[in-house]
Amino acid sequence: MRSLSQYLLSCFLLLLLLDWVFAGRDGLTIKLIHRDSIESPLYPGNLTMEQRIVRLNQQSKARLEQMALVAAMTRTAATPNQTIDPNGIIHAPVTLQGIFYLALVGIGTTKVEPYPYFESYYFLVDTGSSVTWTQCEGCNPCFYQKPPFFPYRKSTTFSESLCDSEGQCEFGTCEEGKCTYTLEYGSGAITEGGLGFEKFTFNSNDGGVEAFDQLRFGCGFKQSNFDFELADPMQNEIVGILGLGRGPTSLPNQLQFSDFSYCLRPWYNEGGVQEISTFLRMGNDARFQGGETIHTTPLAPHGSHYFVTMVGISFQGVRLPIEASAFARTPDGKGGCLLDTGSPWTVIQRKEYDIVRAAMQTYFRDFNVAQLPLDQGLFDLCYINPNQEEIPYPSMTFHFHQTDFEIDENQLFVNLEDGFCLAVGPHDHDYFSVLIGNHMQTNRRFIYNTEYNFLAFAREDCKLAS
Incomplete structure (x- = not known):
């Protein structure tokens, strides 16, 4: 049960969100063009689904290497x-x-x-x-x-x-x-x-x-x-x-501007990577559309990133045997959970990832699918579905301090021509424990408030008003 102090904090944060909607502060909206979008001068051409995934895997690997550099440089x-x-x-x-x-x-x-x-x-x-x-x-x-x-x-x-x-x-x-x-x-x-x-x-x-x-x-x-x-x-x-x-x-x-927001469009819709540009909204332009539940959790800024406190992972509604300390941010700048729009995929430190992977393997043993032994780039767990049967994907939830982040099935998996892959991979860096990539952030509006250091998010169709 939530404590009185947590309840009062939530009420305070919701009042701030309402203030964004009705206050008369100035704002600014900047269109962000994805480098692979057809609008971009860096557009790589009309790629197939497999080519897109290979490119996204390459970008994720480059981003992880960049994170290692970030760790080495920002600690001093x-x-x-x-x-x-x-x-x-x-x-x-x-x-x-x-x-x-x-x-x-x-x-x-x-x-x-x-x-x-x-x-x-x-x-x-x-x-x-x-x-x-x-x-x-x-x-x-x-x-x-x-x-x-x-x-x-x-x-x-x-x-x-x-x-x-x-x-x-x-x-x-x-x-x-x-x-x-x-x-x-x-x-x-x-x-x-x-x-x-x-x-x-x-x-x-x-x-x-x-x-x-x-x-x-x-x-x-x-x-x-x-x-x-x-x-x-x-x-x-x-x-x-x-x-x-x-x-x-x-x-x-x-x-x-002490607050900014974004709402990322899925890249896997019809039109694919050509549609994944978005908008960065600052000040009074950073607001929710309304009608959806707003979740809030404290932010812990570090370096150029914003960390949230993650306390656990649930699979099919059951808490996995991972202690909250596995995701804790240490005083020397290691661990923690961050949201990163620059990385396509979500990655989890290998020890905790192996527990998630084992739960997935147990779940899919009950279906007529075969695990692929081949290296699929960043993806570590892929299945072939030879009969193209409709398979119900499992659910997974990241538990943050004071709220939950429920992951949709099309954010948790990537469909291939003859199978599918878990869109989460392992990593061996110590700068963070969990990195939530942009694929898992799609169709939600995220609002960051840097004055009071909290993150608010709610579901939204980002194709309508990103």
Whole structure:
């Protein structure tokens, strides 16, 4: 039975959610384009279901490798999203291969009719770092991009970030009276340049635009080792990175939005990966549609991620023999459960995963299916269904502190041409115990509140209003 304090906390959080709906705070909605979407300049072509799954497996493996890098870098991090060495170089704990969304953003103001005029560019969206930057006119060396480099000298709304009277910068390093930055990614890519302020323009829900002045960003003059995995690099339209991490220079923090939400569309519907773009909603735009039960659980921010307290797993309504301590976050930054939109699949530490796997094997022994012995990439448990019989999939629930996360069957399994696989795999890292990937998060709206540190979620058809 829930304690009085838990009941009062739930009431308080629900009042906050109602405040989001009725309060008059400003908001912002940014369309996030999945890198494999037909809308993306990185679109890989019309893939078959098997090709999509292979690609998603590759992306999941790359993401897990990135997480290992995150663990190594953020345990000694100087800020929530990055480490800074004595030379002022910012080390972002991400690789470009671990970035899965893009955004089309307008920068600057130029005296071109109709005035004011701005140019829109494709940015990779990086939730692991807090610096937004683009290649600027005059850069050398630069990676190739089809659009012209940002003409900051011609923008009437651009201003440089200058050092203070003591030769210091609030962010970055002071060089010849101006604030500069150096950003090094885990993949070895490096960008260097000057910090400045500029107007950024985003498309709004009603077909218009929303502009925000004096946002801090990096004007990149030296870029090296960038690879966007294009068959023809001369077709590249990516111009830089949009930083959505937890640091003070990130876009949400500069706009002073303490809450944000997303609702991920399934990639497996008709049209497949072409439909999986979504929207990041901030401030007053982050709200529930209504009609569904809202679940809340506390957040525990760490590094660039938000952890929730997981206390157990149930299979077919029966609690599995896994202690809550197996999912606990330790003081030295190990373990815990996190939700990650950058990873396609859900993974569980191998010891606890083996218990889930054994329960699944026991369940499917009662049906006319054969377990596949072959390696299916990230998938560790697959079955062939030779007669294409309709098989009832089992249920599974993740138990969070104060609420439950019930997993739908199409989030727990992936159907193949002649069988199916458990869409959960094992991992051997210690940075987290459980990572809930975007496939398991589909058709739910998640709202993160960073002021009171709680996560709220409810079921929603994300195709209607993601």
